[in-house]
Amino acid sequence: MHSEKNLSDNTKTARAALVNTTANIIMTIVAMLMIPITTRILHTGDLGNAVSFFSIRNICLNIFTLASYTAVNRGLLEFHDNKFEFLSSLLLFNLVTIGLFGLVYGIFRSFFESILGFTPLLSFLLFFSVLLWMSYTIGTTYLLYHNRYKTMFCITMCIGPFSQFLAIFLILHLNSDKYLGRIIGLDGFYWIIGFLFLILILLKGHFTFKKIYIKYALSLSLPLIPHLLAQTLLSQSDIIMITNMCNSDKSGIYSMAYTIAMVLYALLSQIMAVWSPWCYRRLNEKNTSVIYQYSKVLYFVALIMSIGLMMISPEAVSLFLADSYHECMYLIPIIIVGMFFLFSYTFFYDIEYYHKKTILIAVASILAASINIVLNLIFIPVLGYIAAGYTTAIGYFLLMLLHMIFMKKIDNRKIYNIPMLFIASLFVLIFALLMVYLIDYIFLRYLIGILSILILLFFIRKDIFSFLKVFLS
Known part of the structure; x- marks a missing residue:
């Protein structure tokens, strides 16, 4: 039963x-x-x-x-x-x-x-x-x-x-x-x-x-209020600092790149809105094996969606935005990497939250936001507003890493395939750098993107069939 x-x-x-x-x-x-x-x-x-x-x-x-x-x-x-x-x-x-x-x-x-x-x-x-x-x-x-x-x-x-x-x-x-x-x-x-x-x-x-x-x-x-405010600061500080250190035109370009990249996180967060309560119910039953099994599928779904958005983003910019915004296509891939890390941290957050360790959640978010601001202060004056995209990705990676460390201290059971998640993170980073280089090479960009997606789908085909079996049962 x-x-x-x-x-x-x-x-x-x-x-x-x-x-x-x-x-x-x-x-x-x-x-x-x-x-x-x-x-x-x-x-x-x-x-x-x-x-x-x-x-x-x-x-x-x-x-x-x-x-x-x-x-x-x-x-x-x-x-x-x-x-x-x-x-x-x-x-x-x-x-x-x-x-x-x-x-x-x-x-x-x-x-x-x-x-x-x-x-x-x-x-x-x-x-x-x-x-x-x-x-x-x-x-x-x-x-x-x-x-x-x-x-x-x-x-x-x-x-x-x-x-x-x-x-x-x-x-x-x-x-x-x-x-x-x-x-x-x-x-x-x-x-x-x-x-x-x-x-x-x-x-x-x-x-x-x-x-x-x-x-x-x-x-x-x-205890989550500092976490939520730090999250807001992590996402908004770039715009404020670019406006003050560069100008409002550059902040406008950056904000549009961020908005397009946020499409990925907006969609993934809808999946996580359903996943998180399901995860709490399985933790309550001490059934971590099923969390381990299905979380791996989500890693690759996020990876495939990240690749897809990076692949089509230059055409999306050309289609929807004026010529003055075209610089943002060089920012979108690295900000998407940040969105992937932001999505990934949610897995560790769920375990901390389930165990009611909300103070640790706040500590991780405050540290990540603080480091992001310091990196912006160092690199934006030297490298320009483009640097903010890379500091954002670093900030969200640190957010994911800190939450992973805290989660392991709270619950050391084998809940997630963490090596697999980090391999996926490395893949999305390498792919982003490649996409920036190939922005003007549309045929090669789509060829590599589509082949990458097909290879990933082949790699997780058994998990997809298992998911569909559950979905259709």
Whole structure:
């Protein structure tokens, strides 16, 4: 009976990962197609205001909620029989904390608005957006934990494309402050789904508020706040330092290269959103052999996707971006290497998080972010903004390495094939350097890329057939 239950869980998780990733690939394609339209109808200043708002919103999401939403996966495992009481308590706690931060912000509103460059409307949207993104995140984490992939597919397919179309519509129809069209358009449907999650979870949890759940969540989340802020710093410090040391044109080119490379991580993170709770359930059953087996498949899936994106990125830049951005095609391959390392660290993070060693998670992220900043200070003035791509890859490699070391200290069981992961990491690095050299040799670039993918598929063919067997069972 136990093995049948595991088989069912494996099958649902495999389907959830595939369906979730497919939905996000479609969403990403739509977003990429909208880039040329957006850059032509939205002034760079308005685009900058929208990007700035989203960045500040993401930081405030962690601060205003004390990052308590990060405890959902572990809490659903711990409080399986009272899951809606747990989620209800978490939502009500976040309503209180967001309200308290809002009260402080309101008292010193002129001060905060002058620092952030916000209007009163943007200040309202900040708290409104944090509240509904928090409930959206909690709701979708619940769905992914329970492999509700059909519901998630519908949500993703409704939100993704329609958000892009709504943003274009609002930008075209607003006479001034067109950045509001971008903000409201891209976020609007998430707010609606977030509000529905808020109401449904509170109703199913009977508006329960228990301190035991809050205490549990904060014991996991509070040490993670430095980790989350360090992660933001690791991803954003390059842009800030390039702007200050070079100029805004170079930071614009770098940010576009980073955005294209982030497509890889965005897709892989959707797989990991399903993998992580599945991994926690297997760890809870002390079934590490199946984690070892399937994690190897994910290494190679990430490697194949990395190769594919590197191979086509010069054509993507030529197709979607103006000539002034063409330099970014020399940056994309090495930043993709960084995204591969960022994806890989998640495997080790999962083990640390399962064992509730969130302080070690924060230490690793702070060290990696600090080293990245130091390397930027040393190399950007000497080698120019291109150096930031390489320092980012080094920073994310150190992040992966530190988390691997900490994981081994916490749990020395044979959970992952670590040598295989490092071989894959070396392969993606060598391939990236080769792709930079072959940017102008399109035939040779595609020949080597396609052959590499076919060789990798042949190498893991047995694992793929095993995965498909589970998926189709």
